[in-house]
Amino acid sequence: AIRMDDLTKVYEVGETEIRALNGIDLEIMKGQFVSIMGPSGSGKSTLLNVIGCIDTPTSGRLRIMDQEVSRLKDKELTAIRLSTIGFIFQQFYLIPTLNAIENVELPMKEARIPRDDRHRRATQLLDMVGLSNRISHLPNQLSGGEQQRVAIARALANEPDILLADEPTGEVDSQTSDSILSILEDLNRDRGLTMVVVSHDPNVANRAPRRLSMVDGKIVSDRSGPVV
Amino acid sequence: AIRMDDLTKVYEVGETEIRALNGIDLEIMKGQFVSIMGPSGSGKSTLLNVIGCIDTPTSGRLRIMDQEVSRLKDKELTAIRLSTIGFIFQQFYLIPTLNAIENVELPMKEARIPRDDRHRRATQLLDMVGLSNRISHLPNQLSGGEQQRVAIARALANEPDILLADEPTGEVDSQTSDSILSILEDLNRDRGLTMVVVSHDPNVANRAPRRLSMVDGKIVSDRSGPVV
Numbered sequence: 091a092i093r094m095d096d097l098t099k100v101y102e103v104g105e106t107e108i109r110a111l112n113g114i115d116l117e118i119m120k121g122q123f124v125s126i127m128g129p130s131g132s133g134k135s136t137l138l139n140v141i142g143c144i145d146t147p148t149s150g151r152l153r154i155m156d157q158e159v160s161r162l163k164d165k166e167l168t169a170i171r172l173s174t175i176g177f178i179f180q181q182f183y184l185i186p187t188l189n190a191i192e193n194v195e196l197p198m199k200e201a202r203i204p205r206d207d208r209h210r211r212a213t214q215l216l217d218m219v220g221l222s223n224r225i226s227h228l229p230n231q232l233s234g235g236e237q238q239r240v241a242i243a244r245a246l247a248n249e250p251d252i253l254l255a256d257e258p259t260g261e262v263d264s265q266t267s268d269s270i271l272s273i274l275e276d277l278n279r280d281r282g283l284t285m286v287v288v289s290h291d292p293n294v295a296n297r298a299p300r301r302l303s304m305v306d307g308k309i310v311s312d313r314s315g316p317v318v
Numbered sequence: 319a320i321r322m323d324d325l326t327k328v329y330e331v332g333e334t335e336i337r338a339l340n341g342i343d344l345e346i347m348k349g350q351f352v353s354i355m356g357p358s359g360s361g362k363s364t365l366l367n368v369i370g371c372i373d374t375p376t377s378g379r380l381r382i383m384d385q386e387v388s389r390l391k392d393k394e395l396t397a398i399r400l401s402t403i404g405f406i407f408q409q410f411y412l413i414p415t416l417n418a419i420e421n422v423e424l425p426m427k428e429a430r431i432p433r434d435d436r437h438r439r440a441t442q443l444l445d446m447v448g449l450s451n452r453i454s455h456l457p458n459q460l461s462g463g464e465q466q467r468v469a470i471a472r473a474l475a476n477e478p479d480i481l482l483a484d485e486p487t488g489e490v491d492s493q494t495s496d497s498i499l500s501i502l503e504d505l506n507r508d509r510g511l512t513m514v515v516v517s518h519d520p521n522v523a524n525r526a527p528r529r530l531s532m533v534d535g536k537i538v539s540d541r542s543g544p545v546v
C-alpha cells in the first residue's frame with residue numbers, strides 16, 4: 091500500500107538545515123497495522139505528513155496504492171487524500187466554525203455523499219467514539235480529548251483504505267484510549283484498513299503487530315511479532 | 319495558596335446545560351504538588367482555567383494567595399495572572415507569529431523586565447527544556463513536543479508562585495516527559511513553587527505527593543502519601 095525509497099525531507103530555517111527525514115526506506119503492505127515510536131523531534135509527524143501527501147519530500151520516491159505520488163497532479167493528490175487516506179492530526183485541526191457533526195460530515199460533502207447518508211454516518215461515527223451527546227458543540231466547547239475523538243470520527247468518514255494517526259490518544263484517559271484502539275483494531279481486522287499509528291504511549295504502540303522506532307529522521311528498528 | 323468553596327461552572331450549549339464543575343471544595347496549601355486525573359470531559363481543564371483566572375465560575379468562592387478573586391477588578395486579575403500564576407495550556411497556544419524565544423520573552427516584556435535580562439532568562443529556560451537549537455523556529459516549524467516545551471519555558475518565565483500545567487507531557491516521549499517532571503519537581507522543592515498538574519499519564523500523576531481524581535465535575539478522591 092505504501093512504499094518509500096531513500097526518502098528525505100529537509101527543512102531550512104534561516105541558515106540551518108534540519109534533516110527531518112534522512113533516507114527512509116519503508117514498505118507497508120495492504121492491511122498491515124504499523125506503529126511508530128521515537129523521541130520528540132525524531133521525524134514521526136513529518137513521515138506521516140509525507141505519506142499523507144500533505145508535505146512533499148525533498149528527494150526520494152513515494153508510492154501510494156502502487157501510484158508514484160511525486161508524479162501526480164494536485165487534483166489527483168486531492169482525490170487520493172479524499173478517498174483513500176484518513177488522517178488524524180496531532181493537533182486535531184478541526185474547523186473552529188463548524189460543530190462536531192459538521193466537522194465529521196465535511197469530507198463526505200467534498201466526496202459528494204448525499205445529505206441523509208452523510209448525516210446518518212456522521213451520527214454513527216460520533217456515537218462510536220462516545221460523543222453522541224456533544225454533536226452540536228463547536229470545537230472550543232469541547233474538551234481536549236473530545237476534540238480528538240471528533241478528529242478520529244472525521245478521519246473515518248470516507249471509509250479510507252489507509253489511516254494515518256498521529257498521537258490519536260494523547261489527550262484522553264486510558265479507558266477512552268483503549269476503546270479508540272479497539273475501534274481501530276476492529277477496522278483493521280474486519281475491513282483490512284492499513285494503519286500507521288504514531289504514539290508516545292507504549293500501551294498503544296505495543297498493540298501493533300509491527301513496531302517501528304525512529305531517531306533523528308531514520309528508522310532504527312522494525313519489529314514484527316505477536317502483540318505483547 | 320488556592321481555596322475553592324462550593325465552586326460550580328455551568329456551560330450552556332443551545333438547550334443543554336453542562337455542569338463542567340459541580341460543587342468543588344478544594345484547598346491547596348502553598349508549596350504543595352498536586353496532580354489531577356480523570357476521564358476525558360470530567361472537568362480538569364475547566365478547574366485549571368478557573369484557578370488560573372481565565373474562566374469565571376458560575377457560583378461559589380475562589381481565593382488565590384488569600385485574595386477573593388471574584389471581587390478583583392480585571393486589572394488586578396491580569397496582575398495576578400502575570401506575576402503569580404504560570405499556565406501550561408493543553409493546546410499550548412503559542413503566538414504563531416513569534417518564534418520560540420520571543421514567545422518565552424513575551425510575559426517578561428509585559429512585566430517590564432529589561433531586554434537583556436529577558437533574553438538571558440529566556441535562553442536559559444529554552445536550554446533547560448532542551449531546545450537551545452530551536453530558539454528561532456516559529457511554532458509551525460516545531461514538532462508537537464517541541465511546541466509543548468516552549469510552552470513550559472514560557473510558563474516559568476516570570477518565576478510564578480503557582481504553576482498550572484494541563485497535560486504538560488501529552489506530546490513528548492517518556493524520556494523527555496521524565497526530564498520535564500524533574501524540572502518541575504526541582505522548582506517545587508527548591509523554590510516552593512505550588513503546582514497543580516493535570517495528566518492522563520499515571521507515570522506523571524503518581525509522582526505528585528497529593529493526587530486528586532475527578533469524575534463528572536466532582537473531586538472523587540484525594541490521596542496524599544509517599545510517591546509510588
Ligand SMILES: Nc1ncnc2c1ncn2[C@@H]1O[C@H](COP(=O)(O)OP(=O)(O)OP(=O)(O)O)[C@@H](O)[C@H]1O
Pocket residue numbers: 101102103108109110128129130131132133134135136137180452455458459460461462463464489490491
Ligand atoms: N515546518 C518546519 N520547518 C522547520 N523545521 C521543522 C518543521 N517541521 C518540523 N521541523 C523540525 O523537524 C524535526 C522533526 O519534526 P516532527 O514534527 O516530524 O517530529 P516528531 O517526531 O513528530 O516530534 P513530536 O514527537 O514532538 O511530535 C523537528 O526537530 C522539528 O523542529
Ligand SMILES: Nc1ncnc2c1ncn2[C@@H]1O[C@H](COP(=O)(O)OP(=O)(O)OP(=O)(O)O)[C@@H](O)[C@H]1O
Pocket residue numbers: 224227230231232233234235236261262263329330331336337338356357358359360361362363364365408
Ligand atoms: N466552552 C465550553 N462550552 C460548552 N461546554 C464546554 C466548554 N468547555 C468545556 N465544555 C464541556 O465541559 C466538560 C468538561 O470539559 P473539560 O475541558 O474541563 O474536560 P477535561 O477533563 O479537561 O477533558 P480532557 O481530558 O478531554 O481534556 C466537557 O464535557 C466539555 O464538553
Ligand SMILES: [Mg+2]
Pocket residue numbers: 134135136180256461462463
Ligand atoms: Mg509529532
Ligand SMILES: [Mg+2]
Pocket residue numbers: 233234235362363364408484
Ligand atoms: Mg482537558
